[in-house]
Amino acid sequence: MAEASPHVVVTSLDDAEKRITDFEVETVTTFTIFRRNKGFRKDINGLAEHKVKWEDVSRGEGPKIQYNGTPFIILGWDVRECQFGPDRNVKQKQKYQLEKTLEGKKDHSYTQKGRTLLQNTKKQDCPARIHSKRICIFPEYKINGPDSIWKRKDQSQRLKAALKDKKNKVAWKEEIHILFPSHDDHRNHVTGQLAGFCQPVDKVIKKKIQCLMDEGVTKVAEMKRHLKSFSKKDLGKTSTQNRRFYPLDKDIRNVMDSYKNQTRFSKDDKENLEQLLEKYKSMNEKDSFYLYISETEDFLFVGQTEWQKRLLNIYGQEICLLDATYKTTKYDLPAFLYVSTPMLVTLLLAASLLQMKRRSQ
Incomplete structure (x- = not known):
């Protein structure tokens, strides 16, 4: 029997990002944004334009919000896929590979010789996803006592009228509901500690590399020594098999080159x-x-x-x-x-x- 996916509720977007990052580190996984509507990150305003809801138990894959007597509106949603999920850029990759092949056949080509890859993509159609739903609740309009259709309709009309009245300030609270995948949701790829060899570099490590470059560190070997000490002493990460906190030389070099291009005066x-x-x-x-x-x-x-x-x-x-x-x-x-x-x-x-x-x- 598959284990139940945890449903977590936090009160801010920063807390949501922290919970997702902690989940990735704990399970040695990485998720990338698949879909996200504008309202998920947008400032909270124009609440009168949204539909008032009392529960959200649709058949979709997102987190279910059960009825508790408090009305709410849905501001936005966010879906993140496992990094080994479906390959959604097949045509672009084929076009790039064709251009690279034609460029390599020209005289005096500057195209570097590529490596022989047994697997041309890391995508393995893994179905694991993290679903997030951002809502705004209104505790002052909570239904006390038995529930009924008439009470919901009456409170909804009162709430909509209050939201349309610009002179009236309606108290609200923000909530982000997050539905994490279970371990059994992952398919077709390695999980556990061995998955650390496939992890991308963490954002904290990238920022540390940028700070060290600003301080004058230019050599990959020297940068690697600093990062090893930083990951062990400051972050408390001891598993050297996890590339997220102990990147390889080529990972460090790629981050350094990317930061150099960002800090250049111009692309010209x-x-x-x-x-x-x-x-x-x-x-x-x-x-x-x-x-x-x-x-x-x-x-x-x-x-x-x-x-x-x-x-x-x-x-x-x-x-x-x-x-x-x-x-x-x-x-x-x-x-x-x-x-x-x-x-x-x-x-x-x-x-x-x-x-x-x-x-x-």
């Missing part, structure tokens, strides 16, 4: 480069940088720092070397100017130059 590399050069110029006025980008995307960059100027004045009086690969390859590469130290012990970079012209296809 040209604007990012201009902003970066302005930053370098402000750090040291003696550094010299020149950037020119024409309307046809012709590009010219010249850069020389203060210490490079000093090297050129000291050692560049006798011999200077230009990078031998400049203009000898098919692709545009920067030209490097080197100076040689006494006794030809080593070569030092004294300046850099990059020129590129837009080629017609």
